[in-house]
């Protein structure tokens with residue numbers, strides 16, 4: 193997608209802002225004169241930034257405004273223990289609410305909706321973003337937070353929640369629980385806004401079917417406001433994102449080179465209006481593609497689109513010379529009638545060789561013959577799709593752990 197003159201202008205303004213602030217980016221971009229960035233090609237020569245850079249700026253090295261303008265911080269946790277701190281100005285908080293409000297409108301929510309918010313509140317950005325958007329829309333927010341399934345279902349019934357906001361795995365857990373309790377007729381949900389992570393069509397169908405809702409994928413990350421920066425519309429042609437606030441690029445995650453629209457790669461985000469902690473060419477490690485705009489979305493919205501998130505570049509593991517990532521396994525399971533949406537892949541060593549064990553939940557585990565047939569079908573399907581041999585394991589429905597946060601599908605225990 194051609195970068196517009198307006199975007200270039202916004203980027204120069206952001207570059208000047210971070211220069212003046214003298215923090216992390218002023219050092220990273222030392223020697224770059226913002227006025228020299230005159231084209232998309234000039235911009236694409238700027239260095240990327242990584243989560244590890246942000247961590248090195250701990251605690252407030254990312255701040256690009258004087259401290260008195262910072263009204264809030266959020267934080268994303270890292271695996272290394274040092275968190276990333278993102279400062280927000282008043283405008284950043286307002287802008288985030290505005291973006292979230294747009295997401296809700298695209299999903300067809302109105303002020304008559306009752307929005308049941310299960311993501312967590314606190315340093316993590318999730319819950320409060322759903323809340324801000326709901327209040328700006330004028331809907332009724334139910335700030336549930338995660339956990340306590342009994343109370344969730346009680347409120348859903350008594351408060352007649354119409355919209356469920358959740359991760360895909362928590363939505364599934366609630367759907368299963370409602371099914372188990374046989375109380376579906378008392379549930380008034382009509383839509384689900386699900387934090388975008390890779391989740392297969394099977395899981396989508398189960399949640400949609402069991403809850404009787406239309407589902408929307410909402411995308412975002414703490415470093416860039418939080419959730420609420422992209423969402424699919426009713427035509428489900430990818431997620432619309434807001435190019436007046438954010439500039440998206442797709443790169444080859446190995447070489448860093450920019451890819452054409454339509455090609456699958458790593459999403460890189462530049463913020464265009466953020467004050468507290470602007471980000472320049474920030475690598476998200478999320479795998480997606482920009483949907484070419486030669487086929488506009490039938491909804492008529494002018495916001496460009498990215499595909500749903502197909503996985504993480506970090507989840508992509510190389511086994512026996514083959515790259516595997518969760519999206520492929522989802523696609524394979526779709527072709528196997530008895531397979532549910534839930535699976536986990538374990539990779540370890542056996543006698544010095546990589547061993548890949550694939551656990552899949554299915555209803556056919558009780559009958560030995562059917563179970564063996566299922567496992568053979570699974571093994572053959574994976575072999576024919578990605579040419580690797582796995583150890584197939586059928587497990588009972590509900591046996592694999594469900595989580596309230598993002599679910600991990602591939603566990604690499606090789607040393």
Ligand code: ZN
Nearest residue numbers: 425489491493
């Ligand atoms: Zn659309």
